[in-house]
Amino acid sequence: MRLPRPLAAAFAVTTLVTTAVAGPIAPAAASSTTVSTISSTIGATNVTPMHSPQLPKIVQDSNGWRYAVTLDGSGTSYPWISRIWKSPDGVNWTLAVTLNQWVYQPPSLLLDSGNRLWLTVPCYTGGQCYPGVAAASGASMERVYLVRLQFSSRLGDGSFDLGSWSDHSVRSAGAERYYGGMAIDNDRRYIYHAYSKADWSLNVSRFDTWTNTETTSLVGTPGVNEAYLYPRVRPGTTSGEVWLLFNQTVLNTGSSATIHGVQLWRSTDGGASFPSGQRYMVASCPSPDGVSNWCDAADLVVDSSNRPHVLFFTKISGVEHLHYWRGNAGSVTLPGSPHDLGAYDNHSQLAVAASGERFVLGTPAAGSGSLHVLRSTTGTGWTTETFPVSGAAQVYSPNLERKETGSWVPDAGTGIRMLLSTRPTGSSAFSRLDYLTYTPT
Numbered sequence: 042m043r044l045p046r047p048l049a050a051a052f053a054v055t056t057l058v059t060t061a062v063a064g065p066i067a068p069a070a071a072s073s074t075t076v077s078t079i080s081s082t083i084g085a086t087n088v089t090p091m092h093s094p095q096l097p098k099i100v101q102d103s104n105g106w107r108y109a110v111t112l113d114g115s116g117t118s119y120p121w122i123s124r125i126w127k128s129p130d131g132v133n134w135t136l137a138v139t140l141n142q143w144v145y146q147p148p149s150l151l152l153d154s155g156n157r158l159w160l161t162v163p164c165y166t167g168g169q170c171y172p173g174v175a176a177a178s179g180a181s182m183e184r185v186y187l188v189r190l191q192f193s194s195r196l197g198d199g200s201f202d203l204g205s206w207s208d209h210s211v212r213s214a215g216a217e218r219y220y221g222g223m224a225i226d227n228d229r230r231y232i233y234h235a236y237s238k239a240d241w242s243l244n245v246s247r248f249d250t251w252t253n254t255e256t257t258s259l260v261g262t263p264g265v266n267e268a269y270l271y272p273r274v275r276p277g278t279t280s281g282e283v284w285l286l287f288n289q290t291v292l293n294t295g296s297s298a299t300i301h302g303v304q305l306w307r308s309t310d311g312g313a314s315f316p317s318g319q320r321y322m323v324a325s326c327p328s329p330d331g332v333s334n335w336c337d338a339a340d341l342v343v344d345s346s347n348r349p350h351v352l353f354f355t356k357i358s359g360v361e362h363l364h365y366w367r368g369n370a371g372s373v374t375l376p377g378s379p380h381d382l383g384a385y386d387n388h389s390q391l392a393v394a395a396s397g398e399r400f401v402l403g404t405p406a407a408g409s410g411s412l413h414v415l416r417s418t419t420g421t422g423w424t425t426e427t428f429p430v431s432g433a434a435q436v437y438s439p440n441l442e443r444k445e446t447g448s449w450v451p452d453a454g455t456g457i458r459m460l461l462s463t464r465p466t467g468s469s470a471f472s473r474l475d476y477l478t479y480t481p482t
Contacts, residue, residue, distance in 0.1 A: 394454030
């Protein structure tokens with residue numbers, strides 16, 4: 042495996058849209074993006090760096106330090122390694138830690154109310170995943186367990202000392218966690234983790250970062266040859282309120298699973314239960330085959346008025362569409378019909394500003410070397426801005442820096458920061474990881 046060398050990343054500014062103003066007044070500043078490269082040597086020929094976009098991988102602490110984490114692989118080899126980078130300004134990035142090759146799925150990063158950093162890593166038995174952290178018992182790749190580390194000590198430059206931690210890992214047999222999503226509540230106290238177990242049931246844990254205690258609940262049992270996978274986890278506006286958007290998946294359909302439904306669920310008791318009246322089928326794809334017919338959960342935002350904003354993808358008879366749908370406060374039953382945004386890819390992401398303006402960030406389903414930003418103040422009429430990424434043949438799967446990661450981020454109307462997976466010009470692999478800031482006007 043090649044290690045990405047620490048580098049002062051190239052910094053690019055792209056301005057695409059200008060608004061003419063009548064009279065002698067100068068034109069208003071256009072929306073713009075800035076891009077820095079975190080690493081250009083990721084061996085991502087089998088998995089893109091943004092694999093599992095429902096897991097938070099970019100955070101910013103109150104000191105202004107940013108931390109990014111992603112998988113790194115080569116060919117079809119697994120388990121994966123993983124890498125953590127840090128930056129004081131979002132421009133210059135340094136490789137901080139390389140995890141050993143026992144990583145099962147992408148790690149996640151969260152910050153709590155004490156401005157402490159939490160790293161969660163699904164790991165295989167058989168060896169140390171995070172260097173120096175004791176492994177769970179078991180033969181090589183016998184099962185998956187959870188490495189959960191808290192970092193609070195700081196180095197002289199103000200960044201977290203990633204060589205000093207408090208270990209809160211879950212190593213017990215039967216405590217496996219697969220294909221999950223995570224978020225921290227609005228008080229930045231409780232970490233919610235929705236995940237599948239070996240029987241493909243849906244479970245939710247609530248970890249108290251103040252007391253270091255955890256409760257877990259079985260919340261959903263799928264039917265025969267079904268699984269509930271890849272949940273987006275979002276806190277509501279009241280204490281104990283948790284929202285989930287996830288895929289209802291058909292198993293045993295040949296070489297891969299297919300997705301035949303997207304569901305939105307809501308809990309008011311800290312994720313312990315999701316009553317039937319708080320479950321809604323957002324989309325259903327007939328005869329899913331994983332090629333011409335399937336659906337996918339894309340993203341979920343719960344705004345300050347407790348209204349869900351849902352982004353989902355459908356492919357019916359080979360025709361691809363990305364859809365936006367806004368609900369009413371506190372209700373999973375989405376009214377009216379979703380708005381068809383067109384043929385954009387299933388890893389597009391959604392942000393909602395305090396003003397109510399919506400932003401959808403992604404790329405056309407056919408692929409593009411530009412980030413596309415769709416904007417709307419109503420949810421029905423949308424405009425599009427296009428931002429080429431320098432040196433990119435294709436960009437993919439933005440992963441947004443969000444408040445539900447505990448990150449100290451501005452309102453979406455001020456700026457939206459994200460990780461971006463990039464295939465450089467002349468390369469066949471998504472071997473570059475970029476940090477992009479979009480500034481709207």
